[in-house]
Amino acid sequence: MTVHAPMTAARPTVSLVDVASYLPENRVPTEYFTQFSRSDRMAKNVMFRSPKYRHHVARDETAVDMVERAVAPLIDRHGADTISNVDVLLTHTQLPDNPVLGCGPEVARRLGLRPDWVIDVHNGGCASFVHMMALARTILQSSDATTALVATTQNSAGQVFTQSEIRGLAHASVPGDGCGVGLLTKSDDAPILGIECRTYPEFGGDMTFEGVPVSDRKYWEPGLGQVCVGFTESKITKVFARGNRLVPEVALAVCDRIGVQSAEVDTFVTNQPNRLFLRNWREAMQLTPEQHPDTFDECGNLFGAGIPVTLDTANRDGRIGNGSLVVLAGFAHAGDFAGAAAVRWGAGPTP
Structure with missing residues (x-):
């Protein structure tokens, strides 16, 4: 007797159909940091050679504000209905405005979404956009969801790296702020x-977020010093x-x-x-x-x-x-x- 293996349905194709981004209005030249720079051996390290410019978030600008502004071009190109019908919303925020929760639910409220999936993805770091593409593709291929919005926000440059004890450090001038978003659909339009x-x-414990000067104070505890990478x-x-x-x-x-x-x-x-x-x-x-x-x-x-x-x-x-x-x-x-x-x-x- 011949036994035939059950046929496995092909997984649907998922496409990255569009991207958009937002940069804060405040464009900061390197000269802002040179006035505070200290004599520091690490300043000579190639890892910390300054860019000419970087953008800094305003003090009252939230991660949700940045995502909303980054998504605006997607709405212009694809229509408000396409965005409001997003099934999957994934967000990554470098510096959460509220340490207890991510910005996903508020982004959904601000954009008028009612997604089945809202996930705030904290890991992935500088590769978080790819990480969220992988998660979104998996969800779209294994569920009835058809559209995903992924958003990654960097908002620590203007908030952390301009602190009075931090802005003179060698690496303070390197980061900038901005937000990028991607729209993914079940389609063959731009296949992943x-x-x-x-x-x-x-390597999981090799990056730290610590006080300057270094102390054993946890970042939320009262005391002297400012926190930085x-x-x-x-x-x-x-x-x-x-x-x-x-x-x-x-x-x-x-x-x-x-x-x-x-x-x-x-x-x-x-x-x-x-x-x-x-x-x-x-x-x-x-x-x-x-x-x-x-x-x-x-x-x-x-x-x-x-x-x-x-x-x-x-x-x-x-x-x-x-x-x-x-x-x-x-x-x-x-x-x-x-x-x-x-x-x-x-x-x-x-x-």
């Missing part, structure tokens, strides 16, 4: 061809080595997954930590500067928002033609997560 996400738990020279060396390796590693893995060589990639969009990482990643992929959009000197390190803001900027500049193979890649924190996604682009601006 493959995604590679990897977690490295052995902690760096030491030994940590910088480790993070630099990991970052150099991890981003090309996941990008090449996703290329292998879809059966292409890195030279076949038309546009390579990464997070934007510093100029040296950008150069090294581009060279590892054997791509030209024209194939690797760079927003560092205008925006600084946008952390999780770096990928969608850079992608949207390049798209609006007419640098990504429909049908292009686009690979997105980044690594998070001190190297505890890295992700890459390949998309057959279909969101080119309308002539």
Whole structure:
């Protein structure tokens, strides 16, 4: 007797059909920080070479405000009904305005959504856009949901890195603020061809959020000092080595997954930590500067928002033609997560 294995239904295709972004109005030159700079050995480290500009959130500007402003172009292009009918809402906020909850429910209220899924994704860091694409695709492929909105917000530059005890540190001038959003649908319009996400738990405790001056005070406890991301020279060396390796590693893995060589990639969009990482990643992929959009000197390190803001900027500049193979890649924190996604682009601006 012949036994036939049950047929497995093909999973539906999910597309990244559009991206949009928002940068705060306050455009800050490097000179703002040089007036406060201190003599610091780490200031000479290539990890902390300043961008020319970065944008800072206003004091009363919330993560929800930023998401709403980033989504506005999507509403203009796709209509209010498309956005209001979103089934899945995923958000990542670098510095939650309320430490008890994320901004997802308020974003839904502000945009007039009633999604079946609202998830505030705290991990993923500088690769959070890819991480949320992977989550959204999984939900869309395994449920009745048809549309997802993903939003990643970096809002710590103007709030944390301008504090009086922090703004003179070597790394204070590197971050910038911004928000990037993506619209995903069950469709063949701009198919996600493959995604590679990897977690490295052995590096999970290597990034700290600590007081300056360093103390054992928890960040919510009263006392002297201001909190910031902690760096030491030994940590910088480790993070630099990991970052150099991890981003090309996941990008090449996703290329292998879809059966292409890195030279076949038309546009390579990464997070934007510093100029040296950008150069090294581009060279590892054997791509030209024209194939690797760079927003560092205008925006600084946008952390999780770096990928969608850079992608949207390049798209609006007419640098990504429909049908292009686009690979997105980044690594998070001190190297505890890295992700890459390949998309057959279909969101080119309308002539």
